[in-house]
Amino acid sequence: MxxxxxxxxxxxxxxxxxxxxxxxxxxxxxxxxxxxxxxxxxxxxxxxxxxxxxxxxxxxxxxxxxxxxxxxxxxxxxxxxxxxxxxxxxxxxxxxxxxxxxxxxxxxxxxxxxxxxxxxxxxxxxxxxxxxxxxxxxxxxxxxxxxxxxxxxxxxxxxxxxxxxxxxxxxxxxxxxxxxxxxxxxxxxxxxxxxxxxxxxxxxxxxxxxxxxxxxxxxxxxxxxxxxxxxxxxxxxxxxxxxxxxxxxxxxxxxxxxxxxxxxxxxxxxxxxxxxxxxxxxxxxxxxxxxxxxxxxxxxxxxxxxxxxxxxxxxxxxxxxxxxxxxxxxxxxxxxxxxxxxxxxxxxxxxxxxxxxxxxxxxxxxxxxxxxxxxxxxxxxxGWFHTGDLAHADDDGYLFIVDRKKDLIIRGGYNVYPREVEEVLYTHPAIAAAAVIGRPDPRLGEEVVACVTLHPDAAVTEQEVVAFCREHLAAYKYPREIRFLDALPIGPTGKILKKELRA
Amino acid sequence: MxxxxxxxxxxxxxxxxxxxxxxxxxxxxxxxxxxxxxxxxxxxxxxxxxxxxxxxxxxxxxxxxxxxxxxxxxxxxxxxxxxxxxxxxxxxxxxxxxxxxxxxxxxxxxxxxxxxxxxxxxxxxxxxxxxxxxxxxxxxxxxxxxxxxxxxxxxxxxxxxxxxxxxxxxxxxxxxxxxxxxxxxxxxxxxxxxxxxxxxxxxxxxxxxxxxxxxxxxxxxxxxxxxxxxxxxxxxxxxxxxxxxxxxxxxxxxxxxxxxxxxxxxxxxxxxxxxxxxxxxxxxxxxxxxxxxxxxxxxxxxxxxxxxxxxxxxxxxxxxxxxxxxxxxxxxxxxxxxxxxxxxxxxxxxxxxxxxxxxxxxxxxxxxxxxxxxxxxxxxxxGWFHTGDLAHADDDGYLFIVDRKKDLIIRGGYNVYPREVEEVLYTHPAIAAAAVIGRPDPRLGEEVVACVTLHPDAAVTEQEVVAFCREHLAAYKYPREIRFLDALPIGPTGKILKKELRA
Known part of the structure; x- marks a missing residue:
C-alpha cells in the first residue's frame, strides 16, 4: 500500500x-x-x-x-x-x-x-x-x-x-x-x-x-x-x-x-x-x-x-x-x-x-x-523481537525494568556499548584483555570504566589509555577511569563476568 | 512491517x-x-x-x-x-x-x-x-x-x-x-x-x-x-x-x-x-x-x-x-x-x-x-486511481459530484448529468423518487428520460413534469419523456439500479 x-x-x-x-x-x-x-x-x-x-x-x-x-x-x-x-x-x-x-x-x-x-x-x-x-x-x-x-x-x-x-x-x-x-x-x-x-x-x-x-x-x-x-x-x-x-x-x-x-x-x-x-x-x-x-x-x-x-x-x-x-x-x-x-x-x-x-x-x-x-x-x-532488557510484570500488566540491557552503559542519556569501547582497547598494543562496565555516577547516571590486563612486560599509564580511547571514540563514549587487573574473571563458557567486575 | x-x-x-x-x-x-x-x-x-x-x-x-x-x-x-x-x-x-x-x-x-x-x-x-x-x-x-x-x-x-x-x-x-x-x-x-x-x-x-x-x-x-x-x-x-x-x-x-x-x-x-x-x-x-x-x-x-x-x-x-x-x-x-x-x-x-x-x-x-x-x-x-466519477471542485477544495462517468448522457453533443436533473425532480411536490437515464435516439444519440415514483395520493401529468423541469433546466437538459413507476429498482446496497431502468 x-x-x-x-x-x-x-x-x-x-x-x-x-x-x-x-x-x-x-x-x-x-x-x-x-x-x-x-x-x-x-x-x-x-x-x-x-x-x-x-x-x-x-x-x-x-x-x-x-x-x-x-x-x-x-x-x-x-x-x-x-x-x-x-x-x-x-x-x-x-x-x-x-x-x-x-x-x-x-x-x-x-x-x-x-x-x-x-x-x-x-x-x-x-x-x-x-x-x-x-x-x-x-x-x-x-x-x-x-x-x-x-x-x-x-x-x-x-x-x-x-x-x-x-x-x-x-x-x-x-x-x-x-x-x-x-x-x-x-x-x-x-x-x-x-x-x-x-x-x-x-x-x-x-x-x-x-x-x-x-x-x-x-x-x-x-x-x-x-x-x-x-x-x-x-x-x-x-x-x-x-x-x-x-x-x-x-x-x-x-x-x-x-x-x-x-x-x-x-x-x-x-x-x-x-x-x-x-x-x-x-x-x-x-x-x-x-x-x-x-x-x-x-x-x-x-x-x-x-x-x-x-x-x-x-x-x-x-x-x-x-x-x-x-x-x-x-x-x-x-x-x-x-x-x-x-x-x-x-x-x-x-x-x-x-x-x-x-x-x-x-x-x-x-x-x-x-x-x-x-x-x-x-x-x-x-516471531518476537528480543529487547535484551530484563523486567518483571505485575498483575495489572505494568512492566518494571530490573536491569537495563545486561551490559549497556547509559552515560548522560547516551548509550555506550561496552563492546565497542572494548574493541578500541583491544587495538592498543599494551592491552591484553579489556572489559568495560558502568559505574554509578550521581551526575551522569553512569560513568564508563575500563578494566584491563596488560601483555607481559608491557607498560602504559591510565592517562595514555584514556587519551588513546579519546582519539578513536566520541566524547561521550571513552572511559574516564582505567583499572589495571592481573586477570579478568572468566566464567565457565569463557565469557568475562562483568557482574563480578561491577561488584 | x-x-x-x-x-x-x-x-x-x-x-x-x-x-x-x-x-x-x-x-x-x-x-x-x-x-x-x-x-x-x-x-x-x-x-x-x-x-x-x-x-x-x-x-x-x-x-x-x-x-x-x-x-x-x-x-x-x-x-x-x-x-x-x-x-x-x-x-x-x-x-x-x-x-x-x-x-x-x-x-x-x-x-x-x-x-x-x-x-x-x-x-x-x-x-x-x-x-x-x-x-x-x-x-x-x-x-x-x-x-x-x-x-x-x-x-x-x-x-x-x-x-x-x-x-x-x-x-x-x-x-x-x-x-x-x-x-x-x-x-x-x-x-x-x-x-x-x-x-x-x-x-x-x-x-x-x-x-x-x-x-x-x-x-x-x-x-x-x-x-x-x-x-x-x-x-x-x-x-x-x-x-x-x-x-x-x-x-x-x-x-x-x-x-x-x-x-x-x-x-x-x-x-x-x-x-x-x-x-x-x-x-x-x-x-x-x-x-x-x-x-x-x-x-x-x-x-x-x-x-x-x-x-x-x-x-x-x-x-x-x-x-x-x-x-x-x-x-x-x-x-x-x-x-x-x-x-x-x-x-x-x-x-x-x-x-x-x-x-x-x-x-x-x-x-x-x-x-x-x-x-x-x-x-x-x-500513479493516480481513476474513479470513473465526474465532478468539479470549488475554490475551497470541496468536490461536487456531477455523475458517474458511465451514467453520463450525451444528447446532441451536449453532456447531461442525470444527477442535476434528478435534483430538480426531487423538488417537485408530487415526486417521491427519481432516476434519470439516457435512451438511444437516432437523431440526438441519446434522449433524456426521467423515471419517477409519486407520493401516495399525489397526481401529476407527464406534461406538467416536463414543463416543471423546463423551467429549471437548460433546453438540452430537461427530460422529454417521463415514466411513472410504482417503485424504482433498488440494489442490495440501496442504490437505484439504472442498468435495470435502461433495460
Missing part, C-alpha cells in the same frame, strides 16, 4: 499553512516554509540522480536544516540515515559504508570529521549565518535550495524503509534498524495520543533528533498533530530554560539526567508555568526525581515510557497521572504486545520474582537490521 | 472485555465473546489446513457469525471474500473461481445457491436457532467452534491483502479489489475521527457488511474505537426503527434511499432522540432530503462522504455541520489527495465549468485488482 511518512507534513501544512512548526532562538519557520524548503531539497536530491531507496546521511544537531533534510529525504522516497554529530571520522566512515550512503549532510563545526570519512561521497555543509567556511571539496547546503519545489511526494510502500537508525542492539558493531513509513507513522500517531498532544502544544526538542526518542516522540508527533517544537541544538541548561520560557513550551521530553539538571538549575523568577507534561524515557527515572520535579513545577506530570531504536521509540507507557505507576515503564501501548520470557523463551508469570527478558510484537517493531539477516533472525526468534 | 487488522478487536477487548460489541434483536455479544468465538473459528480454519493468504468466502447477511468469520479470517492471516447474499449460483461460482476460494461460509436460507456453486469447496452453513436443515454435503458452521481459541493472531505484513472486495468498477465483470490490513486500519481510524466516533457510540448496522461502506465505516470504525453496533440483517423500515429506538443508536449510516425511507416512515411516538449523526454515502444525497431529515429529527446532522470499494470506503467527507457544504461530497480526508482531470489526465482548475474525472492517491487506495495486472494498470495510470 502506498504511504509516505511525509504525508504528516503535507496534511498539517494544508490545514494551517501559517502555523509555526519550529522555533530556534529568535527565528521560526512555518509549516509552509518547512514544506517548501524540504520540497526544494527533495527536488535537488532527485536532480542529483538519487533514486528511491538510496541512502542519505544527516549528520546534524537539532537545527531547522535537520527538518528540511529529513522531510526532503522522505518526500524523494530516499532512506534517512541520521548520524550522531559527536561521531569520530572512523565511526562515520563505518556508518556510511555499512549503509551504502550516497550523500552526506553535515554541519560546519563537525564537517572536518565527515570530510575525512566520506571518501567520494558528496558532502553538503550547513553553515551558521554569515560564516561559509567549510572543508575543501565540500558544497554549501544552500545549493540544495536552488531547485523549485514540485510539491511531489514519491509514492512509497507503507512497508518501505524510511529511516535507518544505527544502534548496537544488544551486542556488536552498530547495526541499522530499518524503520518503515508505516511504523514511524503508527508510532507518532499512537504516541501523540498517549499524552494527548494537541495542535496548540509546543514541545521542547532538546533530545537529539538523530535518536529515535527525539525523532519519533518529539518531531514526528508534533508534525503529525500540527503542533510546534522549539529546537535546542544541545543540552545546555541555560539554553533549555530560556527556550522553555520564551516559547511557552507545554511538553518537555527528556532522559532522567535532563530532569535532574532542570531540578538543580536556578529557575527562580522564570515563568515555566506553560509546562504540562514531561515525557521521560531512555533510562529508568528515579521516583525521587519525579516527586521533586512535580513539587518544583506544579501542574506538570511526568509520564515514563520505554522503547528502543528497533521498536521505533515508544513500546510501553504510563498514560496519565491517574493510571501511572511510579517506578514502572507502564503498559504496552495500542497495537503492541509484550511478554516477559525466560532463557528458553517461555512466558513468565507476573510478580517480582519472575524476572525475564522483554520481548515485543506489533506495528512498532522494525523490519530488521540492514543487510544482516542472521542478526535479524536472532533477535526475532519465535 | 507486521500488522494485522484483527489488532483493532484485540485492543478494544483488552481495554473493556465486558463491553457489548454487537446487538442483534434481543441478543448481544461482548468484545470478549466475539474475540473468543472468532479465535475458535480461526483455530478451526488453521486445523482444516488453510494457510495465510488462502481465500475464504463469507456469504452472509448482517449476523454475528459474519463478525466471527471475519475476525477469524483476519486472525488466521487468510483473505476474506465477502459475497452478496443475493447472488445467484452462477454469480457465486464466478466469484469463488476468480478468487480461488478454498472454503465458504453461508446462511441456511441461501445455502442452496451456494451449494450449487461451490463444487468441491467445503461449505459451512449458519442456521437460525432450532433449525439445522441444510443442503446435503454441507457442514454446520458450529463445527468451527470446536477448536480451542489459542489467542494467536497470525503475523501478517501491513501490506498483505486482508479483504478481496468484488466490484464491477467502472466496467466489465466483477473484479476483486485487494484491500490490505494497513489500508483498512487507516480508513477506519481516519474515518471514525471524521465524525468523532467515541466508545459510547452505538452505530446502526443495516448497511450490508459485505460492502465496503458497512464493513469499513460501520463495523471496523466501531471495533477500532471500542463502540457498539446494532445489526439489522436487511433493510426493512420497521426493523430499522425498532433497532434505532431499542438500542438507543447514536449513528446511522446509510445510502440516500434509506434516509428517504426513514422520512416516509411513521415514527410518531417513537423515541429516536439518541441519534446524533447520519453518515450518508453510496450515492449523492439530494439537499432536499438533508433539510427534511434534519427538520424531522432535530439534533441530527447528516454528513455526506464519498468513496469506492477500491478506496476502502471514505475518500472525501463533510466533517461537521459547520464545515459542510450541502450538495458537496466534502474534501479529501486526512492522507488522501484528489484531483479533477480531463480526458488526457491534465488537472482542471476549480469552478463548475470544469467538470472532469476524480482521481485519488493515498493510503486508502487498493493494492490492485486480484490477478488483473492490466485492469490495475489501466485504473492507476499516471
Amino acid at each position: 502506498s504511504f509516505n511518512l511525509a504525508t504528516i507534513l503535507r496534511e498539517s501544512r494544508q490545514s494551517d499553512p501559517g502555523k509555526t512548526l519550529c522555533h530556534i532562538g529568535e527565528l521560526s519557520f512555518t509549516y509552509s516554509q518547512v514544506d517548501e524548503m524540504s520540497g526544494r531539497v527533495a527536488a535537488s536530491l532527485r536532480g542529483l540522480g538519487l533514486r528511491p531507496g538510496d541512502r542519505v546521511a544527516v549528520h546534524l544537531p537539532n537545527l531547522p536544516e535537520f527538518l528540511f533534510s529529513y522531510f526532503a529525504i522522505l518526500k524523494a522516497g530516499l532512506i534517512m540515515v541520521p548520524l550522531n554529530p559527536l561521531l569520530h571520522a572512523s565511526e562515520i566512515a563505518y556508518h556510511l559504508e555499512d549503509s551504502g550512503t550516497r550523500l552526506l549532510v553535515t554541519f560546519a563545526s563537525i564537517a572536518e570529521q565527515a570530510a575525512k570519512a566520506a571518501g567520494p561521497i558528496p558532502i553538503y555543509v550547513v553553515s551558521p549565518p554569515g560564516d561559509d567556511e567549510r572543508p575543501e571539496g565540500t558544497l554549501p547546503f544552500s545549493d540544495l535550495y536552488a531547485a523549485a519545489d514540485t510539491g511531489e511526494i514519491e509514492t512509497t510502500d507503507a512497508d518501505d524503509t524510511a529511516v535507518l537508525l544505527y544502534t548496537s542492539g544488544t551486542t556488536g558493531r552498530p547495526k541499522g534498524a530499518e524503520l518503515t513509513h508505516f511504523q514511524l507513522y503508527m508510532n507518532c500517531t499512537v504516541g501523540g495520543e498517549l499524552f494527548g498532544f494537541r495542535d496548540d502544544d509546543i514541545g521542547l526538542a532538546v533530545l537529539p533528533l538523530f535518536h529515535v526518542f527525539g525523532l519519533s516522540s518529539v518531531l514526528n508527533v508534533a508534525v503529525r498533530f500540527g503542533g510546534t517544537i522549539a529546537l535546542v541544538p544541545r543540552f545546555e541548561i541555560g539554553a533549555v530554560v530560556d527556550a522553555l520560557e520564551r516559547h511557552r513550551c507545554t511538553i518537555f521530553s527528556g532522559v532522567p539526567t535532563m530532569y535532574f539538571a532542570l531540578l538543580q538549575a536556578d529557575t527562580s523568577g522564570r515563568d515555566l508555568t506553560s509546562l504540562r507534561v514531561g515525557v521521560s524515557g531512555g533510562a529508568a527515572i528515579p521516583g525521587e526525581i519525579i516527586r521533586a520535579f512535580e513539587e518544583e513545577f506544579p501542574g506538570v506530570v511526568i509520564l515514563e515510557g520505554y522503547g528502543l531504536s528497533e521498536t521505533a521509540s515508544t513500546t510501553t507507557f504510563n498514560i496519565s497521572a491517574e493510571q501511572r505507576k511510579v517506578g514502572s515503564i507502564g503498559k504496552p501501548i495500542w497495537g503492541v504486545q509484550t511478554m516477559i520470557v525466560d532463557e528458553e523463551d517461555r512466558p513468565l508469570p507476573s510478580g517480582p520474582g519472575h524476572v525475564g527478558e522483554i520481548v515485543v510484537r506489533g506495528h512498532n517493531v522494525m523490519k530488521g537490521y540492514w543487510n544482516r539477516p542472521e542478526d535479524t533472525a536472532e533477535v526475532f526468534r519465535g | 507486521s500488522f494485522n487488522l484483527a489488532t483493532i478487536l484485540r485492543e478494544s477487548r483488552q481495554s473493556d472485555p465486558g463491553k457489548t460489541l454487537c446487538h442483534i434483536g434481543e441478543l448481544s455479544f461482548t468484545y470478549s465473546q466475539v474475540d473468543e468465538m472468532s479465535g475458535r473459528v480461526a483455530a478451526s480454519l488453521r486445523g482444516l489446513g488453510l494457510r495465510p493468504g488462502d481465500r475464504v468466502a463469507v456469504h452472509l447477511p448482517n449476523l454475528p457469525e459474519f463478525l466471527f468469520s471475519y475476525f477469524a479470517i483476519l486472525k488466521a492471516g487468510l483473505i476474506m471474500v465477502p459475497l452478496n447474499p443475493l447472488l445467484h449460483a452462477s454469480e457465486i461460482a464466478y466469484h469463488l473461481e476468480d478468487s480461488g476460494t478454498r472454503l465458504l461460509v453461508t446462511f441456511a436460507s441461501i445455502a442452496e445457491q451456494a451449494a450449487k456453486a461451490a463444487g468441491p469447496i467445503p461449505i459451512y452453513v449458519v442456521s437460525p436457532p432450532g433449525d439445522d436443515e441444510r443442503p446435503e454435503g454441507t457442514l454446520p458452521f458450529s463445527d468451527l467452534y470446536a477448536a480451542a481459541d489459542t489467542g494467536e493472531i497470525e503475523t501478517t505484513d501491513a501490506d498483505d491483502t486482508a479483504v478481496l472486495l468484488y466490484t464491477s468498477g467502472t466496467t466489465g465483470r466483477p473484479k476483486g479489489a485487494e484491500l490490505t490490513h494497513f489500508q483498512l486500519y487507516m480508513n477506519c481510524t481516519v474515518g471514525g475521527e471524521l465524525f468523532g466516533f467515541r466508545d459510547d457510540d452505538i452505530g446502526l448496522a443495516v448497511l450490508p457488511l459485505f460492502h465496503v461502506f458497512g464493513l469499513s465505516s460501520v463495523l471496523n470504525v466501531a471495533v477500532r474505537f471500542g463502540g457498539t453496533i446494532a445489526l439489522v440483517p436487511r433493510f426493512e423500515i420497521g426493523a430499522v426503527v425498532d433497532a434505532l429506538e431499542r438500542h438507543r443508536c447514536t449513528i446511522f449510516s446509510g445510502v440516500p434511499t434509506m434516509y428517504f425511507a426513514l422520512l416516509q416512515a411513521d415514527t410518531s411516538g417513537r423515541d429516536l432522540t439518541s441519534l446524533r449523526v447520519g453518515v450518508s454515502g453510496g450515492a449523492a444525497i439530494p439537499g432536499e432530503i438533508i433539510r427534511a431529515f434534519e427538520e424531522e429529527f432535530p439534533g441530527v446532522v447528516i454528513l455526506e462522504g464519498y468513496g469506492l470499494s477500491e478506496t476502502a470506503s471514505t475518500t472525501t467527507f463533510n466533517i461537521s455541520a459547520e464545515q459542510r457544504k450541502v450538495g458537496s461530497i466534502g474534501k479529501p480526508i486526512w492522507g488522501v489527495q484528489t484531483m479533477i482531470v480531463d480526458e488526457e489526465d491534465r488537472p482542471l482548475p476549480s469552478g463548475p465549468g470544469h467538470v472532469g474525472e476524480i482521481v485519488v492517491r493515498g493510503h486508502n487506495v487498493m493494492k490492485g485488482y486480484w490477478n488483473r495486472p492490466e485492469d490495475t494498470a489501466e485504473v492507476f495510470r499516471g
Whole structure:
C-alpha cells in the first residue's frame, strides 16, 4: 500500500499553512516554509540522480536544516540515515559504508570529521549565518535550495524503509534498524495520543533528533498533530530554560539526567508555568526525581515510557497521572504486545520474582537490521523481537525494568556499548584483555570504566589509555577511569563476568 | 512491517472485555465473546489446513457469525471474500473461481445457491436457532467452534491483502479489489475521527457488511474505537426503527434511499432522540432530503462522504455541520489527495465549468485488482486511481459530484448529468423518487428520460413534469419523456439500479 511518512507534513501544512512548526532562538519557520524548503531539497536530491531507496546521511544537531533534510529525504522516497554529530571520522566512515550512503549532510563545526570519512561521497555543509567556511571539496547546503519545489511526494510502500537508525542492539558493531513509513507513522500517531498532544502544544526538542526518542516522540508527533517544537541544538541548561520560557513550551521530553539538571538549575523568577507534561524515557527515572520535579513545577506530570531504536521509540507507557505507576515503564501501548520470557523463551508469570527478558510484537517493531539477516533472525526468534532488557510484570500488566540491557552503559542519556569501547582497547598494543562496565555516577547516571590486563612486560599509564580511547571514540563514549587487573574473571563458557567486575 | 487488522478487536477487548460489541434483536455479544468465538473459528480454519493468504468466502447477511468469520479470517492471516447474499449460483461460482476460494461460509436460507456453486469447496452453513436443515454435503458452521481459541493472531505484513472486495468498477465483470490490513486500519481510524466516533457510540448496522461502506465505516470504525453496533440483517423500515429506538443508536449510516425511507416512515411516538449523526454515502444525497431529515429529527446532522470499494470506503467527507457544504461530497480526508482531470489526465482548475474525472492517491487506495495486472494498470495510470466519477471542485477544495462517468448522457453533443436533473425532480411536490437515464435516439444519440415514483395520493401529468423541469433546466437538459413507476429498482446496497431502468 502506498504511504509516505511525509504525508504528516503535507496534511498539517494544508490545514494551517501559517502555523509555526519550529522555533530556534529568535527565528521560526512555518509549516509552509518547512514544506517548501524540504520540497526544494527533495527536488535537488532527485536532480542529483538519487533514486528511491538510496541512502542519505544527516549528520546534524537539532537545527531547522535537520527538518528540511529529513522531510526532503522522505518526500524523494530516499532512506534517512541520521548520524550522531559527536561521531569520530572512523565511526562515520563505518556508518556510511555499512549503509551504502550516497550523500552526506553535515554541519560546519563537525564537517572536518565527515570530510575525512566520506571518501567520494558528496558532502553538503550547513553553515551558521554569515560564516561559509567549510572543508575543501565540500558544497554549501544552500545549493540544495536552488531547485523549485514540485510539491511531489514519491509514492512509497507503507512497508518501505524510511529511516535507518544505527544502534548496537544488544551486542556488536552498530547495526541499522530499518524503520518503515508505516511504523514511524503508527508510532507518532499512537504516541501523540498517549499524552494527548494537541495542535496548540509546543514541545521542547532538546533530545537529539538523530535518536529515535527525539525523532519519533518529539518531531514526528508534533508534525503529525500540527503542533510546534522549539529546537535546542544541545543540552545546555541555560539554553533549555530560556527556550522553555520564551516559547511557552507545554511538553518537555527528556532522559532522567535532563530532569535532574532542570531540578538543580536556578529557575527562580522564570515563568515555566506553560509546562504540562514531561515525557521521560531512555533510562529508568528515579521516583525521587519525579516527586521533586512535580513539587518544583506544579501542574506538570511526568509520564515514563520505554522503547528502543528497533521498536521505533515508544513500546510501553504510563498514560496519565491517574493510571501511572511510579517506578514502572507502564503498559504496552495500542497495537503492541509484550511478554516477559525466560532463557528458553517461555512466558513468565507476573510478580517480582519472575524476572525475564522483554520481548515485543506489533506495528512498532522494525523490519530488521540492514543487510544482516542472521542478526535479524536472532533477535526475532519465535516471531518476537528480543529487547535484551530484563523486567518483571505485575498483575495489572505494568512492566518494571530490573536491569537495563545486561551490559549497556547509559552515560548522560547516551548509550555506550561496552563492546565497542572494548574493541578500541583491544587495538592498543599494551592491552591484553579489556572489559568495560558502568559505574554509578550521581551526575551522569553512569560513568564508563575500563578494566584491563596488560601483555607481559608491557607498560602504559591510565592517562595514555584514556587519551588513546579519546582519539578513536566520541566524547561521550571513552572511559574516564582505567583499572589495571592481573586477570579478568572468566566464567565457565569463557565469557568475562562483568557482574563480578561491577561488584 | 507486521500488522494485522484483527489488532483493532484485540485492543478494544483488552481495554473493556465486558463491553457489548454487537446487538442483534434481543441478543448481544461482548468484545470478549466475539474475540473468543472468532479465535475458535480461526483455530478451526488453521486445523482444516488453510494457510495465510488462502481465500475464504463469507456469504452472509448482517449476523454475528459474519463478525466471527471475519475476525477469524483476519486472525488466521487468510483473505476474506465477502459475497452478496443475493447472488445467484452462477454469480457465486464466478466469484469463488476468480478468487480461488478454498472454503465458504453461508446462511441456511441461501445455502442452496451456494451449494450449487461451490463444487468441491467445503461449505459451512449458519442456521437460525432450532433449525439445522441444510443442503446435503454441507457442514454446520458450529463445527468451527470446536477448536480451542489459542489467542494467536497470525503475523501478517501491513501490506498483505486482508479483504478481496468484488466490484464491477467502472466496467466489465466483477473484479476483486485487494484491500490490505494497513489500508483498512487507516480508513477506519481516519474515518471514525471524521465524525468523532467515541466508545459510547452505538452505530446502526443495516448497511450490508459485505460492502465496503458497512464493513469499513460501520463495523471496523466501531471495533477500532471500542463502540457498539446494532445489526439489522436487511433493510426493512420497521426493523430499522425498532433497532434505532431499542438500542438507543447514536449513528446511522446509510445510502440516500434509506434516509428517504426513514422520512416516509411513521415514527410518531417513537423515541429516536439518541441519534446524533447520519453518515450518508453510496450515492449523492439530494439537499432536499438533508433539510427534511434534519427538520424531522432535530439534533441530527447528516454528513455526506464519498468513496469506492477500491478506496476502502471514505475518500472525501463533510466533517461537521459547520464545515459542510450541502450538495458537496466534502474534501479529501486526512492522507488522501484528489484531483479533477480531463480526458488526457491534465488537472482542471476549480469552478463548475470544469467538470472532469476524480482521481485519488493515498493510503486508502487498493493494492490492485486480484490477478488483473492490466485492469490495475489501466485504473492507476499516471500513479493516480481513476474513479470513473465526474465532478468539479470549488475554490475551497470541496468536490461536487456531477455523475458517474458511465451514467453520463450525451444528447446532441451536449453532456447531461442525470444527477442535476434528478435534483430538480426531487423538488417537485408530487415526486417521491427519481432516476434519470439516457435512451438511444437516432437523431440526438441519446434522449433524456426521467423515471419517477409519486407520493401516495399525489397526481401529476407527464406534461406538467416536463414543463416543471423546463423551467429549471437548460433546453438540452430537461427530460422529454417521463415514466411513472410504482417503485424504482433498488440494489442490495440501496442504490437505484439504472442498468435495470435502461433495460
